[in-house]
Amino acid sequence: MxxxxxxxxxxxxxxxxxxxxxxxxxxxxxxxxxxxxxxxxxxxxxxxxxxxxxxxxxxxxxxxxxxxxxxxxxxxxxxxxxxxxxxxxxxxxxxxxxxxxxxxxxxxxxxxxxxxxxxxxxxxxxxxxxxxxxxxxxxxxxxxxxxxxxxxxxxxxxxxxxxxxxxxxxxxxxxxxxxxxxxxxxxxxxxxxxxxxxxxxxxxxxxxxxxxxxxxxxxxxxxxDPQWVIQRAYRFGRNAWNQQAGNGDGTPTFLGMPRWRFRSFIDHRLKALRLRGTDEAFVHEWELAFLRGFFAQWWQTRRADARAPAAGGSR
Structure with a gap:
């Protein structure tokens, strides 16, 4: 072999x-x-x-x-x-x-x-x-x-x-x-x-x-370095959207995005501000970077899907 x-x-x-x-x-x-x-x-x-x-x-x-x-x-x-x-x-x-x-x-x-x-x-x-x-x-x-x-x-x-x-x-x-x-x-x-x-x-x-x-x-x-780790969180968020897209669990959504994700972003943002300068703040900064990547890939996917019918019709 x-x-x-x-x-x-x-x-x-x-x-x-x-x-x-x-x-x-x-x-x-x-x-x-x-x-x-x-x-x-x-x-x-x-x-x-x-x-x-x-x-x-x-x-x-x-x-x-x-x-x-x-x-x-x-x-x-x-x-x-x-x-x-x-x-x-x-x-x-x-x-x-x-x-x-x-x-x-x-x-x-x-x-x-x-x-x-x-x-x-x-x-x-x-x-x-x-x-x-x-x-x-x-x-x-x-x-x-x-x-x-x-x-x-x-x-x-x-x-x-x-x-x-x-x-x-x-x-x-x-x-x-x-x-x-x-x-x-x-x-x-x-x-x-x-x-x-x-x-x-x-x-x-x-x-x-x-x-x-x-x-x-x-x-x-x-x-x-903390900033390198944060960049990884952003990239992981983009990957997570690709994995989860189309696997809805019945929760309310806005344009395909679960609404609780928006609430989660606000919650982590407030906690990161309140705990600024501590190790605990980093936990919330990581989650924020993850969600930014998640949202970025969601929006990019929506734009690509919106362009697809027009591109198909032009052929």
Whole structure:
């Protein structure tokens, strides 16, 4: 069996050396051939040189893809993938030596499942501030899984791109990553793997979580800055609208937006003002940024839907 590991990197020189070094200790499952595909996604630093140097010691193929966007790069890399199992990760992870062994074992043991994920744990640059650990949603902010999540059938939105494996049959059936979302230039929409997994799940694909297949996510110092965290909240809000749109629960709405969201925004705004300068205020600032992203994606979607009939009529 061939096992393909695929990742994209845009200006990843800060974390790639540690990641590639860790890959040298990853155990290849018995009777498997390993193929690693790294897509240099329009980097302007020495990412390409680092990847090319690593190919002397790893079964690594380097592909250059100029069109910015992680999902565009991954779709391009899929064209080279030979594996029956395709493992996705990021350029800022440190895989456990048994990472691939455990993913492979799960695929053999759970043949009724098509998408697999494992733990994503933090690799902090230094002990994180108290406000990060106590006031920040660590999962959506840093892409970390719940350390208590057990093995088993799992909601597709809880398997994330830093540690995710997909059977080739899913891609042979025509599935690809949505190139309109995911890391790219500008204020992009988060949640590209979540969107992919939910779409695959709607087609009958099931997801399995394997806690013994673990990687560590390298948290960079800039990611401990409050403004960086707030930007993540905004991006997460945009993704949340995409996930929740059309899944109404019967609550009153205004132009498709649940009215309670507007009340929630006002409530968090007042509390943020009242608690200004305290750690508690950050909780409400995070919620405000999330809601701004939620509202922004709602409005953008409404404008696109309003233009669609006119565009269709002009053809």
């Amino acid at each position: 061939t096992l393909t590991v695929l990742f994209a990197s845009h200006n990843g020189a800060g974390t790639l050396p540690a990641m590639l070094q860790a890959f040298k200790s990853v155990i290849v499952p018995e009777a498997c051939e390993l193929q690693i595909i790294a897509v240099d996604n329009d980097s302007s630093d020495n990412t390409h040189a680092l990847l090319q140097a690593a190919s002397a010691e790893l079964p690594l193929t380097v592909l250059q893809h100029r069109a910015r966007g992680k999902n565009r790069a991954l779709n391009a890399g899929l064209a080279l993938a030979r594996g029956e199992l395709i493992v996705f990760t990021d350029d800022d992870v440190l895989p456990d030596p048994n990472w691939l062994v455990e993913l492979h074992r799960s695929a053999l043991a759970h043949t009724e499942f098509d998408i697999f994920g494992g733990h994503i744990l933090p690799h902090w640059p230094s002990p994180p501030p108290r406000w990060v650990l106590e006031k920040t949603p660590l999962g959506v902010t840093f892409g970390l899984t719940d350390p208590q999540m057990p093995a088993g059938d799992v909601f597709p939105g809880l398997i994330w791109g830093a540690n995710m494996m997909v059977r080739r049959t899913v891609f042979d059936a025509g599935m690809r990553f949505n190139e309109q979302i995911g890391p790219s230039a500008g204020q992009y929409v988060m949640g590209s793997e979540t969107e992919f997994n939910l779409r695959a799940h709607a087609q009958g694909r099931r997801c399995w979580f394997e806690p013994r297949a673990a990687v560590q996510h390298i948290i960079r110092p800039k990611q401990l």
